[in-house]
Amino acid sequence: xxxxxxxxxxxxxxxxxxxxxxxxxxxxxxxxxxxxxxxxxxxxxxxxxxxxxxxxxxxxxxxxxxxxxxxxxxxxxxxxxxxxxxxxxxxxxxxxxxxxxxxxxxxxxxxxxxxxxxxxxxxxxxxxxxxxxxxxxxxxxxxxxxxxxxxxxxxxxxxxxxxxxxxxxxxxxxxxxxxxxxxxxxxxxxxxxxxxxxxxxxxxxxxxxxxxxxxxxxxxxxxxxxxxxxxxxxxxxxxxxxxxxxxxxxxxxxxxxxxxxxxxxxxxxxxxxxxxxxxxxxxxxxxxxxxxxxxxxxxxxxxxxxxxxxxxxxxxxxxxxxxxxxxxxxxxxxxxxxxxxxxxxxxxxxxxxxxxxxxxxxxxxxxxxxxxxxxxxxxxxxxxxxxxxxxxxxxxxxxxxxxxxxxxxxxxxxxxxxxxxxxxxxxxxxxxxxxxxxxxxxxxxxxxxxxxxxx
RNA sequence: GGCCCGUUCAUCUAGCGGCUAGGAUGCAUGAUUUUCAGUCAUGAAACGGGGGUUCGAUUCCCCCACGGGUCACCA
Numbered sequence: 001x002x003x004x005x006x007x008x009x010x011x012x013x014x015x016x017x018x019x020x021x022x023x024x025x026x027x028x029x030x031x032x033x034x035x036x037x038x039x040x041x042x043x044x045x046x047x048x049x050x051x052x053x054x055x056x057x058x059x060x061x062x063x064x065x066x067x068x069x070x071x072x073x074x075x076x077x078x079x080x081x082x083x084x085x086x087x088x089x090x091x092x093x094x095x096x097x098x099x100x101x102x103x104x105x106x107x108x109x110x111x112x113x114x115x116x117x118x119x120x121x122x123x124x125x126x127x128x129x130x131x132x133x134x135x136x137x138x139x140x141x142x143x144x145x146x147x148x149x150x151x152x153x154x155x156x157x158x159x160x161x162x163x164x165x166x167x168x169x170x171x172x173x174x175x176x177x178x179x180x181x182x183x184x185x186x187x188x189x190x191x192x193x194x195x196x197x198x199x200x201x202x203x204x205x206x207x208x209x210x211x212x213x214x215x216x217x218x219x220x221x222x223x224x225x226x227x228x229x230x231x232x233x234x235x236x237x238x239x240x241x242x243x244x245x246x247x248x249x250x251x252x253x254x255x256x257x258x259x260x261x262x263x264x265x266x267x268x269x270x271x272x273x274x275x276x277x278x279x280x281x282x283x284x285x286x287x288x289x290x291x292x293x294x295x296x297x298x299x300x301x302x303x304x305x306x307x308x309x310x311x312x313x314x315x316x317x318x319x320x321x322x323x324x325x326x327x328x329x330x331x332x333x334x335x336x337x338x339x340x341x342x343x344x345x346x347x348x349x350x351x352x353x354x355x356x357x358x359x360x361x362x363x364x365x366x367x368x369x370x371x372x373x374x375x376x377x378x379x380x381x382x383x384x385x386x387x388x389x390x391x392x393x394x395x396x397x398x399x400x401x402x403x404x405x406x407x408x409x410x411x412x413x414x415x416x417x418x419x420x421x422x423x424x425x426x427x428x429x430x431x432x433x434x435x436x437x438x439x440x441x442x443x444x445x446x447x448x449x450x451x452x453x454x455x
Numbered sequence: 456g457g458c459c460c461g462u463u464c465a466u467c468u469a470g471c472g473g474c475u476a477g478g479a480u481g482c483a484u485g486a487u488u489u490u491c492a493g494u495c496a497u498g499a500a501a502c503g504g505g506g507g508u509u510c511g512a513u514u515c516c517c518c519c520a521c522g523g524g525u526c527a528c529c530a
Contacts (some may be wrong), residue, residue, distance in 0.1 A: 117457055204525090270478085420489090
């Protein structure tokens with residue numbers, strides 16, 4: 001049974017890169033009929049907040065990345081961690097260290113000055129004459145010989161010498177365990193078979209494997225996924241980029257489109273570009289993940305989004321649009337919303353634009369003064385009032401009849417289609433960029449058309 | 456700086472020793488003459504550099520350059 005996990009720390013919203021990691025972990029589990037576990041790594045008491053937990057959970061829900069187990073919270077597993085630390089203390093795979101932060105800082109500085117690798121000098125390993133008034137930390141006794149080797153499912157074989165590692169702290173002086181230790185105990189207890197995570201964790205892996213071995217625990221498989229960078233190759237930044245998943249919701253991106261786009265970063269399946277999440281799960285495997293980082297291309301994301309919007313049924317589209325339409329105070333029942341949707345769903349690459357396209361059918365829009373001077377000249381106004389007479393006289397309110405009417409009008413009044421069209425659009429919709437005006441007239445209905453022309 | 460990882464069009468990618476190096480986004484041009492959008496067609500555009508291995512390297516190996524990650528009582 002394949003078991004993967006997603007383990008965010010609740011120190012902020014769900015990051016777009018984390019979402020990609022979650023997606024791949026989830027898809028790998030689903031593809032293999034396995035289980036996906038959510039675990040909240042909240043051992044950093046200073047920075048973890050309930051608000052962050054909630055926003056991460058909300059984002060996971062929005063993306064519809066469901067977990068089979070959890071969310072587990074590490075802070076609720078303290079007893080277990082302490083039990084394991086006690087065992088390690090007893091069997092000699094861990095030891096108390098009484099060195100103060102100041103001492104350690106000094107040591108580090110000296111080593112850096114001598115161009116040595118900063119690492120703990122094991123002063124407390126066998127020295128028992130320490131200041132017991134101090135609260136000690138617990139250190140893991142890392143092997144000094146040999147190296148740690150694992151076959152990373154994305155990166156291939158990686159080997160790191162134990163001489164690169166030092167005795168890391170697994171419990172702080174206040175007794176709370178640290179990240180690398182909790183991860184190990186959790187992955188073990190939760191029977192995680194495949195650790196899929198960002199490749200910023202590659203350097204933690206040998207430490208974790210060493211602890212796992214000291215514990216006599218099985219070693220899971222590791223798959224380190226490449227980072228997602230900005231379009232200029234820099235790291236994404238909170239200040240400059242939309243990095244929160246929910247910001248994309250605000251920008252009118254569909255969750256399935258975001259997932260589709262994210263899936264194509266560092267992964268591909270032939271020439272496939274636009275596909276459903278179900279299809280993705282069927283295709284997904286770790287072999288096709290490219291080991292190099294990818295850049296986030298906002299334009300392509302929105303193109304993918306447009307493809308998904310276009311492919312939706314009107315009923316589904318209306319449902320996702322509902323909150324936006326009600327915010328605009330549209331009473332959609334007054335017109336044929338289905339016909340409107342048919343016309344506008346190809347006219348935007350996000351839900352906000354689509355909602356605006358719908359809005360001008362229902363509500364008279366304010367006119368841009370530039371458009372007025374350009375298109376609503378005295379001549380144009382005369383043409384429109386003549387046209388209103390024709391509309392008023394039309395008894396058969398069908399699209400074909402309206403088309404015929406327009407043709408007839410243009411011929412008789414010696415007006416070219418675009419001439420009529422632009423001023424008509426402006427008067428009817430408040431903008432010169434609309435779908436075919438015959439269709440707009442048809443949907444609006446005679447009364448609306450005459451009302452708006454009269455204003 | 457040490458260690459680890461990476462490098463195909465501007466961007467996302469296909470390629471897994473022999474191809475006119477394919478697709479997509481974006482860009483440019485044209486068509487659809489009812490605007491914009493959409494759609495369709497066409498076009499420009501890539502194997503970081505240097506050594507090997509081989510009959511033959513984008514593909515395998517080494518070196519260099521560049522990019523990224525990481526070196527906490529953060530995760």
